[in-house]
Amino acid sequence: MKPIDRVYRALYHEEPDMVPDPRDFGDLGGIIKKKIIKQGQDFKIWRSPFGSIHLDYVNPSTGTSSGVFKHGWVDPENFVWWFTISPAVRWPEDLDRIEKPSLDYEELLKAKRKSEELHKKGYFVILSHHTAFDTAWRFLRGFKQWLTDLVRDPAFARKIIEFGIKPQIEISKAYIEEAHVDAIYIYGDQGTPEGPFFSPKVYREIIYPWDRRLVDTYHKKGAFCFIHSHGYIMPLMDDLIKAGFDALNPISPLCRMNLAEVKEKYGDKITLYADLSIEMPKNGKIDTSEYTQMLYGSDVKRKIEALSYTVKVAAPGGGFIFNRIAHGLTRDQLLYMKAWEKIRRYPKMRIIK
DSSP states (O other): HHHHHHHOOOOOOOOOBBBBGGGGGHHHHESSOOOEEEOSSSEEEEEOTSSOOEEEEOOGSSSSGTTTTTTTSSSSSGEHHHHHHHHHHOSSSGGSSSSSOOOOOHHHHHHHHHHHHHHHTOEEEEEEEEEHHHIIIIIIIOOHHHHHHHHHHHHHHHHHHHHHHHHHHHHHHHHHHHOOOOOEHHHHHHHEEESSSHHHHHHHIIIHHHHHHHHHHHHHOOOOOEEESSSGGGGGGGHHHTOOOOOOOOOOGGTTTEEEEEHHTTTTTSEEEEOOOOOOOSSOOOOHHHHHHHHHHSHHHHHHHHHHHHHHHOTTTEEEEEOOOOOOOOHHHHHHHHHHHTTTSSSOOOOOO
16 A cells, blocks of 8 residues: 555545554645754754744753663754744734745745655655644744733734734645645644643634634645644644544643543544553653653663554554654664554554563
8 A cells, every 4th residue: 555545544534554654754844934044053043934033952951961862762853942032023013014924936846846756656745834823922922922912912813813824824725736735734832731821712712713714725625634732732622623633643641642532532533643652540640751761761662562552542443643653773773663563554453462
C-alpha cells in the first residue's frame, strides 16, 4: 500500500496495511516565512510577514547538562523555543497600518513542483500554518495581552483573529488548488497540563467560528485539516470535533491527555495522531520527569513497552497515526524501530508483551 493510501485509510477510520507514521508524509513546510534579522550559533532573530519581531533560541533548561541529548533520541534543534520580542499590534489603530501576509507566487511554484515529486513517490502531502489562537498572540498581541483581550474586549479579539487567520486561509486555498495539498496542518498550543488557556465559552464564542470556517474551507477544496495542540484540552474536545478537524496531535501524557479516554470517547470521530503513550494513573497525573526519562533515556525496553501500549489502545479499527519514530542509527534506536515495524501491521497487531 502506498503511503498516501495508508494515511487516507486511517483518516477514514479504516484499517490500512499498517499504522501510518511520519515517514508516510511529505511536508511542504509552513506558509509564514521568516525574514532573518540576525543570527548566531544558538539563536535567530527574525521578522514575520505581520511585522512582529521574534527570537528563536535553544532553551538552556534542556541543554546538554540535562542529559536530554545524551542518548541520541532528540537533537538540540528539537528544543528551539520561540519568544515574541515585539508583537505587531500594540494599539487597536495598528490594525489599520500593518500589512497582512500575501501569497508569494514564487514560493507557490516551488511548492507545486515539490508536491508533484512527493506525490509521484506516493507520499501524503501536508502544508502547515498557525491556529487562530496562536496567530493572535504570537504575531499580533503577545500572550498576556491576548488573554486579556479575550476577556475584556471580545469585539476587538474577533477583529484580531480575522486579521490574522483570514490571509492564512486564502494562501492555503491557493496551495490546495495549485499544489494539490492533501491536508493542512494547523498548530498552536491551547493549554497547559492544568487545562486550556481559555474557557470553553470563550472558545465557542470567539475562536470556534474561525476554526469551523477554515476546516469547512479546506474540506470544500478537497483537503483534510489536522490540528496540533499541547495542553489538557479535554474541555474543548466536543467543540473541536464539532469544528470538523480530521486529526488531533499529539495527545501527550505530559499534558495529562489520556489516550485510552480519547480513543473511547472520540476515536470514531477524529483520527488520533498520537505520541508515545502510557497507561495513566487514576488521578490523571504522571511523573513528568519519569516520562521524559522514558522518552529520552537509555532504557529502550520501557520505550518498547510504551510503544506496545500505544498501539494496543489506539490502533484497533483504524483512525490512528503514530507520531514518534526514531531517526538515529544507535543500537537502541534500531531495536525500537524493529519493534515498531513488527507491531504496526494490520489486521493482526503483533503486540509485544
